Amino acid sequence: MEPIAILRGRVVHGKGLGRTVGMPTANLDVSRSSEIPPEGVYASIARVRSGSYYAVTNIGTRPSVDSSMKLTIETNIMDFDEDIYGEDMIVEIMAYLRPIKKMDGIEEVKKQVDEDKLRSRRILSSLPLSV
Numbered sequence: 001m002e003p004i005a006i007l008r009g010r011v012v013h014g015k016g017l018g019r020t021v022g023m024p025t026a027n028l029d030v031s032r033s034s035e036i037p038p039e040g041v042y043a044s045i046a047r048v049r050s051g052s053y054y055a056v057t058n059i060g061t062r063p064s065v066d067s068s069m070k071l072t073i074e075t076n077i078m079d080f081d082e083d084i085y086g087e088d089m090i091v092e093i094m095a096y097l098r099p100i101k102k103m104d105g106i107e108e109v110k111k112q113v114d115e116d117k118l119r120s121r122r123i124l125s126s127l128p129l130s131v
Contacts, residue, residue, distance in 0.1 A: 001126075001127060004037055004095070004096070005037045005092075006090060006092050007030050007036065007073060007091045007093065008030070008088070008090050009028040009029045009030040009073075009088070009089065010028070010086060010087065010088055010089070011026045011027065011028060011048075011084045011086065011087050011089050012029045012085070012086075013027065013085060014027035014072070023109075023110055023113050024081070025058075026046065026048070026075045026084060026089060027072060028073040028075060028089060030073055036059060036073070038059070039059055039060030039061070039100055040058075040059060040060065040098065040099055041096075041097045041099075041100065041116055042057045042059065042093045042094065042095060043056065043094045043095040043119065044056065044075060044091050044092060044093050044094055045094060045124065046077045046080070046090070046092075047091075047092070048077070048087060048089040048090075049082075049084070049087070051080070051129075053077045053080045054121055054125075055077045055078060056075070056076045056097070056113065056117050056120045057073065057074065057076075058073070058074045058075075058100065059071070059072075059073050059093075060100045061100065075089075075091050076113060078117060078120075094124060094127075095123050095124075097116055097120065098116070
C-alpha cells in the first residue's frame, strides 16, 4: 500500500483538550509540506524519533470542540505516549476513513476516535512498521 500523501512538519502545541480526555494528539505544522489531502479522517503511519507507529490523522476543522474554521492536522499516535513538542514528524496518509462530522460532546468524539483507531489498525496491520 502506497501513501496517499506524506506530510512533514514540526509538532506544535494545540489546545491540549485531547490529552485531558485520554486522546492526545500531535498537532503538525506542515508549512514545509507540499500537498495536504482533502479534509477527513485517515489511517496513517507516524514516524517520530526513531520509531514508526500506527495512527489516525484528522485533517480539517474540529467542529465538535472548536468553532474556529482553521485547518488543523492532528494525529493520534497509537501505542505512544511521549512529549514530542518541537520535534519533526512525518505522517504518511495511507487510507481515507471518513468525513469530518460534528458530534454531540467529547464523549461521542472519544467513542468515534476509538472506532477510527480500530479501523485504522485493521487497515494498516498488514504493513510493516519499519523506519
